[in-house]
Amino acid sequence: MPLAKRAQILGFLVEGMSLRAASRLADCSINTVTKLLVDVGMACAEYQDRELRNLSCQRVQCDEVWSFVGCKQRNLPAERKAESGVGDVWTWTAIDADSKLVLSWLVGDRDKEAATMFVSDLASRLSNRIQLTTDGYRIYLEAVNSGFDVPVDYGMLVKHYSEGQQGPERKYSPSKFVSAERRKVMGKPDKAHISTSYVERQNLTMRMSVRRFTRLTNGFSKKAENHAHAVALHFMYYNFGRIHKTLRVTPAMEAGVASHVWRLEEIAALVPEPVAKKRGPYKKKPR
Incomplete structure (x- = not known):
């Protein structure tokens, strides 16, 4: 397939198709599109894993943003x-609040093992001490303790919501936000910068740009x-190919x-590009 054609298909995918x-x-063919996604996705992951190193973030x-593969966990058959x-x-995503660079991510479960792997990968990409902010998910506490070999200024933003509303509208309208509490967990984080606004906005960008994250559709991953x-x-295009407004x-x-x-x-x-295989002279098989 010509390079321009491959770029056209990638343009469709990164814009949410x-x-x-x-x-x-x-x-x-859809098989052609799928094969292109697999090849380019692997190449993008390898390139960013190699290049996003020794970053001087502050x-x-x-x-972490939810999605599902095949079906939701609650609808998964017993077998x-x-x-x-x-x-x-x-x-799991980590974003630099200043450059808006997504420097680390991990696709997996929402458990202690995944959190530790994610935080360890994040720590390996940094060259200096940072101020880290997460939500109130308690698994982060142990993950940050074990994942960072150097001191880190760590704060949590714990949000409180009211009871969810009843009726069919609950599928579309989240619970009402009540308050947010800034907690100092480790080091000396600046309370003014204990925030998850940028990473939550990145979650919205992901849902708008990756069809597999769109809610209440049949576009989920199989x-x-x-x-x-x-x-x-998505992160390759977001980090390297899309101008931030x-x-x-x-x-x-x-x-x-x-x-x-x-x-x-x-x-x-x-x-x-695939390397053409050398072919020898044609030999007619004996009958």
């Missing part, structure tokens, strides 16, 4: 509960691996990781 919608507009915010890669899945590839593609540059440029705005052709070209 489903695989089938992309295949219709690009006039190609303030980092973390959160599939032991099966891995189906049911609820969480994407395979956990493809879900992770879609997340990697506030910054007027991409987050990667603001963080000093990139020197220009990446085009979709450049993202597609992260996948190495």
Whole structure:
């Protein structure tokens, strides 16, 4: 497939289209779109894992956003509960409050093991002491303690909500926000910067830009691996290829990781071209 065609399909995907919608507009097989997503998703994950290192961030915010693969956990049949890669899945994200760069993410469960892996990966990408903010999820406490080898200024933003409303509207309207409590957990965090506003806004960007995160639709992921590839593609485009309206540059440029705005052709070209196999002379088989 020509590079321009691959870039066109990636453009459809990063703007929130489903695989089938992309295949219709690009006039190609859905298997072709899926194969392109897998190849580019793997390449994007490898590139960002390599390049997002030794970052001099000052303030980092973390959160986790819910989605599911196959079906929701509560609807999972009893015979599939032991099966891995189906049911609820969480994407852990860490964003630099200044450059808006998403420097670490993890697709997995919402448990202690996933939290520890996520925080450890985040710590390995930093070059200096930071102020860290998370929500009130208690698993973060042990994860931060074990994940950071250097001191960190850590604060929690604990939000309080009223009781959820009754009736069909509860599916669409969240509980009413009541108050937020800023807690100092470790070190000397500046209370004025104990906030999760940027990472929560990034969660909204993800839901608007990745079809698999759209609520109450049939666009959810059917395979956990493809879900992770879609997340990697989203963050590649968000970090390197999409100009942030506030910054007027991409987050990667603001963080000093990139020197220009990446085009979709450049993202597609992260996948190495296949090498043609040398073929010998044709020999007619004896009957």
